[in-house]
Amino acid sequence: MKAALAAALAAAALNLSLCPPPLLAPGAAVSLAGDGVVTNAAFWSLGMRRLAADLAFIRLLVYYGTHEDDEEGGHHGYDGPDRKHDGYPEVMPRVRRIMAMDPFWSHPVMYGVGALAFNLERPDEALALLEEALARRPGDAQLISLVAAVGFHRGGDLAQAVDRMMPAIDLPGTPTMLRNMAAYMNERLGRRETALRLYREILQSRDSNYHDSARRGIQRVSVF
Amino acid sequence: MRNAALLAANTWRELTRTRFVPLIVLFGAVLIYLGMLLGVLAGDVEDRVLLDVGMAVIELMTCSAVAYCAATGLLQEMEQKTLYLILSRPVGRPAYLVGRFLGAFSAAATAAVAMTAALAVMLLCKGGLEAGPLLLSLWGVLLKAFVTAGAATFLALISTSVLSAMTMTGIVWVLGHFVGEIRFLAQRTGSASAVLLVPVTWLLPNFSLLNYRDRLHAAGGGLSEPLLAGMLYAVLYAAVCMGLTSAVFRRKEF
Amino acid sequence: MxxxxxxxxxxxxxxxxxxxxxxxxxxxxxxxxxxxxxxxxxxxxxxxxxxxxxxxxxxxxxxxxxxxxxxxxxxxxxxxxxxxxxxxCDVGYLPELPYFYPYLSPREALRFYGALSGLVSEDLDGLVGPALEKVGLTAAADRKIGEFSKGMLQRLGLAQAILHRPRLxxxxxxxxxxxxxxxxxxxxxxxxxxxxxxxxxxxxxxxxxxxxxxxxxxxxxxxxxxxxxxxxxxxxxxxxxxxxxxxxxxxxxxxx
Missing domain, CATH: 3.40.50.300 (P-loop containing nucleotide triphosphate hydrolases)
Structure with a gap:
């Protein structure tokens, strides 16, 4: 019994002293709003925060990949900083929830930033996301690059935006959507070799949604 | 120790020969394969989704298996009286309990390793196998299974049926993942009743300590995790459960 | 006597x-x-x-x-x-209804119970065969106990009770x-x-x-x-x- 008691005290001490890294940024509020909260709570209760984040990201892909009723044509192209798109209001809150679930995962943040800044032309929302993400992961090189890229894009300087974006693109873990964006921007700037390389990389990626777009891009660039 | 090892080996033999372990592995492999369908929807992060779904399935199957083995093993032996031929020999009751506990855990661990190997093969075929995160996740699963086996053994002895033992184990397992949240909420509310919740969190197994799967890509990766301390915690917690089980079992008559 | x-x-x-x-x-x-x-x-x-x-x-x-x-x-x-x-260590016991693990054979069961009684591998090699012979189970030594009749279970029960040469x-x-x-x-x-x-x-x-x-x-x-x-x-x-x-x-x- 003495041994069991000693083991119990030692276990309690370890329980109290061992601290997994914080999953909430300092000062973050507890939020129960948003759809899927019950599902997410169920996943958390089974110790599956990462999986909950994965499923939330898949839902984001489905949400953003589904055309809205009043949409004319596609929304995944780059139309320039003057063509603001008001649709898909849930992109930012969804990305924020994914960040809350898995603060160590920057892929959804980059995806959201790419969508908000370069597709939907809402750079302020993109910068807000980047700010929150960097509060959790200060020093993340990809996110820092994107801050600069979005900032220059908001100011209308495409060349500088692309120059700041490329270091992030060339690091592993970049969403294909962002790579596709960068390829198109390089193409617009006349940087054909870079655009061609990026389009070829897109063809090798797992996200087949952008393969057709990459083939068309290769054709266009190869013609010139 | 010798008797405990003999009993553990016999329990392992029972669970493999009665096809329980092979069925768990087969079912788990099928579920992991179905997880590949989700991965197709995930595009760039297919490997991550496959890893997460796979390890989630492996953890659920392993912990369910160990809870079932620990709960049924003891209760069945008492009901079917196969216990008489063991306790009528110079086998101490603590040694008997440790043997059954280790046997249940080793059978479940065998299943976990087999399922992880199947997952590794699938990831390799996809070109996305990262041994480090996979092994770290598996380690966390095994530690959780170790703790669950201890809790299930104790709960089986104090409950009246396998169903109630497994239900209680399931509740403890779920609450064990909320220990951090319970403490956080208790601090935020600051009320007297909330403060009473804090000692409860000392009794519950703190599975968030062993949830390496959820922190695979934290700063520094797995190297920043207190792995040895986590293992020590799991061993101590299971030891406490077994100590309590032994105290109850000593007083039992057959 | x-x-x-x-x-x-x-x-x-x-x-x-x-x-x-x-x-x-x-x-x-x-x-x-x-x-x-x-x-x-x-x-x-x-x-x-x-x-x-x-x-x-x-x-x-x-x-x-x-x-x-x-x-x-x-x-x-x-x-x-x-x-x-x-x-x-000195006692052998045959319960009224001996229950065995059905997935074991008599040979495996006797080795298991003999080991729990403190017998080492060399002893078991020399004792299990004769014990099975004494109770008339040599022919069924490697069959699964789950297939046994009541009489065969009783014989096996006797074998496990005497295997380790108890004094009582x-x-x-x-x-x-x-x-x-x-x-x-x-x-x-x-x-x-x-x-x-x-x-x-x-x-x-x-x-x-x-x-x-x-x-x-x-x-x-x-x-x-x-x-x-x-x-x-x-x-x-x-x-x-x-x-x-x-x-x-x-x-x-x-x-x-």
Missing amino acids: GGALNQPAALRYSAVVKDYEKSHLGRVTRTRALDGLDLEVRAGEIYGLLGLNGNGKTTTMKLALGLLRPSAGEISVFGRLPGSAESL VLLDEPVSGLDPLAVHDVRGLLRALNEEGCSLLMASHSISDVERLCARVGILVNGRLARVVEQAEWAGESGQLERIFVETVRPARGGR
């Missing part, structure tokens, strides 16, 4: 009381199974235990193994506490479920064990087997040893032990 007059008693019960308690919704019900039992099995003797159903035979055996604890009184096994590792064997209905030939063989086996110096306590409803094997017989009535009968009292007179038994138990049942 073998006997060693100068050795301590193989098994001794002194004023042993055993109450079974059941609590239900705060109410505790006590059933007295043994009421001041005084019984002694001398070293080297075969002692028979007779009694009607529910009169404490199985309880008596389980107390000697530590499976039950006495509510009062003292029990010793070769002078040691019952249920201790030292005493259990407790037998609860040893011939239950056996055919007449097997009964004859088991009687021979038990006699041979006794001649090697093994003490036996045998609880049985089969009075004919008891009177052929035992040096003394105790008759349990309502948890007490109502009478101890020496072999001389029934030897040479067919049916005499049965008459003594009926005379002893009938008044306790109200003459029914």
Whole structure:
């Protein structure tokens, strides 16, 4: 019994002293709003925060990949900083929830930033996301690059935006959507070799949604 | 120790020969394969989704298996009286309990390793196998299974049926993942009743300590995790459960 | 029959009381199974235990193994506490209904139980085969126990009880479920064990087997040893032990 008691005290001490890294940024509020909260709570209760984040990201892909009723044509192209798109209001809150679930995962943040800044032309929302993400992961090189890229894009300087974006693109873990964006921007700037390389990389990626777009891009660039 | 090892080996033999372990592995492999369908929807992060779904399935199957083995093993032996031929020999009751506990855990661990190997093969075929995160996740699963086996053994002895033992184990397992949240909420509310919740969190197994799967890509990766301390915690917690089980079992008559 | 007059008693019960308690919704019900039992099995003797159903035979055996604890009184096994590792090394037990793991073969089961009794691998290699032969299970040595008949289970139960060469064997209905030939063989086996110096306590409803094997017989009535009968009292007179038994138990049942 003495041994069991000693083991119990030692276990309690370890329980109290061992601290997994914080999953909430300092000062973050507890939020129960948003759809899927019950599902997410169920996943958390089974110790599956990462999986909950994965499923939330898949839902984001489905949400953003589904055309809205009043949409004319596609929304995944780059139309320039003057063509603001008001649709898909849930992109930012969804990305924020994914960040809350898995603060160590920057892929959804980059995806959201790419969508908000370069597709939907809402750079302020993109910068807000980047700010929150960097509060959790200060020093993340990809996110820092994107801050600069979005900032220059908001100011209308495409060349500088692309120059700041490329270091992030060339690091592993970049969403294909962002790579596709960068390829198109390089193409617009006349940087054909870079655009061609990026389009070829897109063809090798797992996200087949952008393969057709990459083939068309290769054709266009190869013609010139 | 010798008797405990003999009993553990016999329990392992029972669970493999009665096809329980092979069925768990087969079912788990099928579920992991179905997880590949989700991965197709995930595009760039297919490997991550496959890893997460796979390890989630492996953890659920392993912990369910160990809870079932620990709960049924003891209760069945008492009901079917196969216990008489063991306790009528110079086998101490603590040694008997440790043997059954280790046997249940080793059978479940065998299943976990087999399922992880199947997952590794699938990831390799996809070109996305990262041994480090996979092994770290598996380690966390095994530690959780170790703790669950201890809790299930104790709960089986104090409950009246396998169903109630497994239900209680399931509740403890779920609450064990909320220990951090319970403490956080208790601090935020600051009320007297909330403060009473804090000692409860000392009794519950703190599975968030062993949830390496959820922190695979934290700063520094797995190297920043207190792995040895986590293992020590799991061993101590299971030891406490077994100590309590032994105290109850000593007083039992057959 | 073998006997060693100068050795301590193989098994001794002194004023042993055993109450079974059941609590239900705060109410505790006590059933007295043994009421001041005084019984002694001398070293080297075969002692028979007779009694009607529910009169404490199985309880008596389980107390000697530590499976039950006495509510009062003292029990010793070769002078040691019952249920201790030292005493259990010297005891073999055949329960009334021996339960085995169905997925094991007899060979595997005997190796398992023998190892738990402290036998090492080399000993087991030399003991398992002969034990199976003694109980007539050599042909079925590698079959799964789950396929066995009741008689085969009983034989296997006997094999595991004697495998580690105990000094005392407790037998609860040893011939239950056996055919007449097997009964004859088991009687021979038990006699041979006794001649090697093994003490036996045998609880049985089969009075004919008891009177052929035992040096003394105790008759349990309502948890007490109502009478101890020496072999001389029934030897040479067919049916005499049965008459003594009926005379002893009938008044306790109200003459029914």
